[in-house]
Amino acid sequence: MPDRRRGLACDEDGLPIFDRLRYRRDDRRVFLYAFDLIELDGDDLRREPIERRKTVLAKLLRHAKAGLLLNEHIDKPGDVVFRHACKPGLEGIVSKRLGSPYRSGRSPHWVKSKNPDAPDVKRETDEDWG
Numbered sequence: 001m002p003d004r005r006r007g008l009a010c011d012e013d014g015l016p017i018f019d020r021l022r023y024r025r026d027d028r029r030v031f032l033y034a035f036d037l038i039e040l041d042g043d044d045l046r047r048e049p050i051e052r053r054k055t056v057l058a059k060l061l062r063h064a065k066a067g068l069l070l071n072e073h074i075d076k077p078g079d080v081v082f083r084h085a086c087k088p089g090l091e092g093i094v095s096k097r098l099g100s101p102y103r104s105g106r107s108p109h110w111v112k113s114k115n116p117d118a119p120d121v122k123r124e125t126d127e128d129w130g
Helices: 018-022 050-061 078-086 119-129
Strands: 005-009 030-034 068-070 092-096 110-114
Touching: 050 068, 078 092, 078 110
Parallel strands: 030 068
Antiparallel strands: 005 030, 092 110
């Protein structure tokens, strides 16, 4: 089963629009991105390296129905990927160390880098400070 899934609603340019997801506006543009796999057919994959889990997940999703997508791995330095993600205003990136097993919660093998200028990040900050 895919462990981590992220719903995403996009505008005409393919950029995420949180309110479309939050208020279920224009469901035709809502996608679910799978980016890790922790179990398959009763087999626990959490100890497997991220590369193996992503390979198995990619095979599973090859013939998935519309709306279910694989979050592709980008083999570039993290700072390059982060800057590229920030340009159109995306929320940020998650970097995972090659060879890392799955761990629930925070992990020293995974780093989440948020774009402070992204609308979703600003919204989270506003909601946190209420």
